[in-house]
Amino acid sequence: MSTPIKMTNVDREQLRGFVTEGFAALGLTDEDAGIFANALIFSELRFHPGQGQGVARLRRYHERIGNGEVNPRAGWSILKEGPALALVDAHNGIGTVAAAKAMSLAIKKAKEGGIGTVIVRNSTHYGSSAVHACQALDHGCVGIAYTNAGPEMAPWGGREGATGTNPWSIAAPSDKGFPVVLDIALTTAGKGMMKWHEREGRKMPLDWALTPDGEETDDPSAAMAGALLGIGGHKGYGLAFMTEATTGVLSGGGFGLTPYSNPDKLDVSHYFQAIDISWFMDPDDYAKRMGEFVDMCKSRALRPGFDEILVPGEQEARRTAAKSAGGVPIDDVVLADMIELGRELGLKTQLDALRPYTGTTL
Structure with a gap:
């Protein structure tokens, strides 16, 4: 029980x-x-x-x-910059802070030329991807943020970690009273949720993680020393692999087995992009069109056992409202x-x- x-x-x-x-x-x-x-x-x-x-x-x-794993006053420097692109070194500083500043730079470039992309290397854990993607919303932009991480996900067919949870977020405004925000790790779950199940004495789904021997398990205690599994099997692994290609590999930073392997340099890499909606259309028209898309999805017939269709970010918006009030x-x-x-x-x-x-x- x-x-x-x-x-x-x-x-x-x-x-x-x-x-x-x-x-x-x-x-x-x-x-x-x-x-x-x-x-x-x-x-x-x-x-x-x-x-x-x-x-x-x-x-x-x-x-x-x-x-000494993280430098709280590391600074932040642009290594290379163009009209729509920048490469940044975070100097092993606070990843969340480096990410916020990188997205600000991406937004600035988007407002000047329609799109801005900033890649960061030599960083550390940057928290929730949605934090950074949603930063673009206040500036009339669609925001995209993703990062590599420590090697917790097993490659398809393997039993040892080779790539990270590598979370993604894409945030877009709507006229429904909340932004549409995808925020997902590319693993089915993380070890935080495994620990939560362990503390509550509950079994976990079989598609979350492997034992060190490579066996599927519903026992969170048995899985804590094993590797995580990707969303959609080989598809999640493929997305995580290509996330490494456009963060650590492309930036000249750490990738694969490297992030978190050296406590003196965590070597995490991030990707940020802002797309200026006004380059394409009036932002109010975009929000209305997004609202129409939300309504289309919600109008579909329900599966047995479901009483509602949600869109990305809707559940989180409800949580935010409830927690802010109570x-x-x-x-x-x-x-x-x-x-x-x-x-x-x-x-x-x-x-x-x-x-x-x-x-x-x-």
Whole structure:
């Protein structure tokens, strides 16, 4: 019998202030601390906590900065630049911050010439791809962001990791009250969700991961030391492989087995693209056309067992609205650790519990 993980609601803005102050205490500039905190709050609101893209990363970065894996004040430099392209070196700095600045550059180029593409090398973990793709929406652009990662996915037919989860996001505006946002890892699931199932005492689907011997398993404990499986079998592996081709290989950075292999240089590479909608049509017309497309999809007959058709980003938009209104549910284990970290860092901002989380979905 599974046991749900206990969670507690905290205030969204108090949480933002705590995380911002925390990153400043870890050595980030005030500007960069704000960028990083906003990105983590964005992810905490949109995603399931088991995916590991939220505020729990404050402790992880305390460790990474403390042991020299990441340079909190690394700087950011353009190695080569053209009207629509740029190659950037992140100097092993905060990947989320480097990504935000790279997408800003891609947007600038898109507004000048219709499209902008920026590739970043020598970076670190950049968080949720949706954070960076959605950055383009405020500037009338479609945003695309993806990254390579540590070698957790087995190549098709293999049992050892060779490529990363390599998450993608594509964000486009609509007139439906929320943007349409695809945000997917190219593995069926990540080890964060495996750990969540393990803690709850639940089995996982057989298409998530392999044991070290290469066998499919529904036991998250048995799979933690094995490789992850790609979405759609060989198709997910193929997409992950080509993501490496257009990030690490093309940038001159790390790829395949290289990212995270050296703790002194994590060597992650990212890709960002912004497409200016106004180059093609009036942005309001685009949003209306996207809304029509959403309606087309939602008008189709339902399969047995389903009561609604969703489009990419719709579920996340609902989560964001619910968590913003009623408080952000935080895993009690994570919340206790964050409060302890706040004491260690001497933070002034407190994290006060609003109420226990009693929802049935995350």
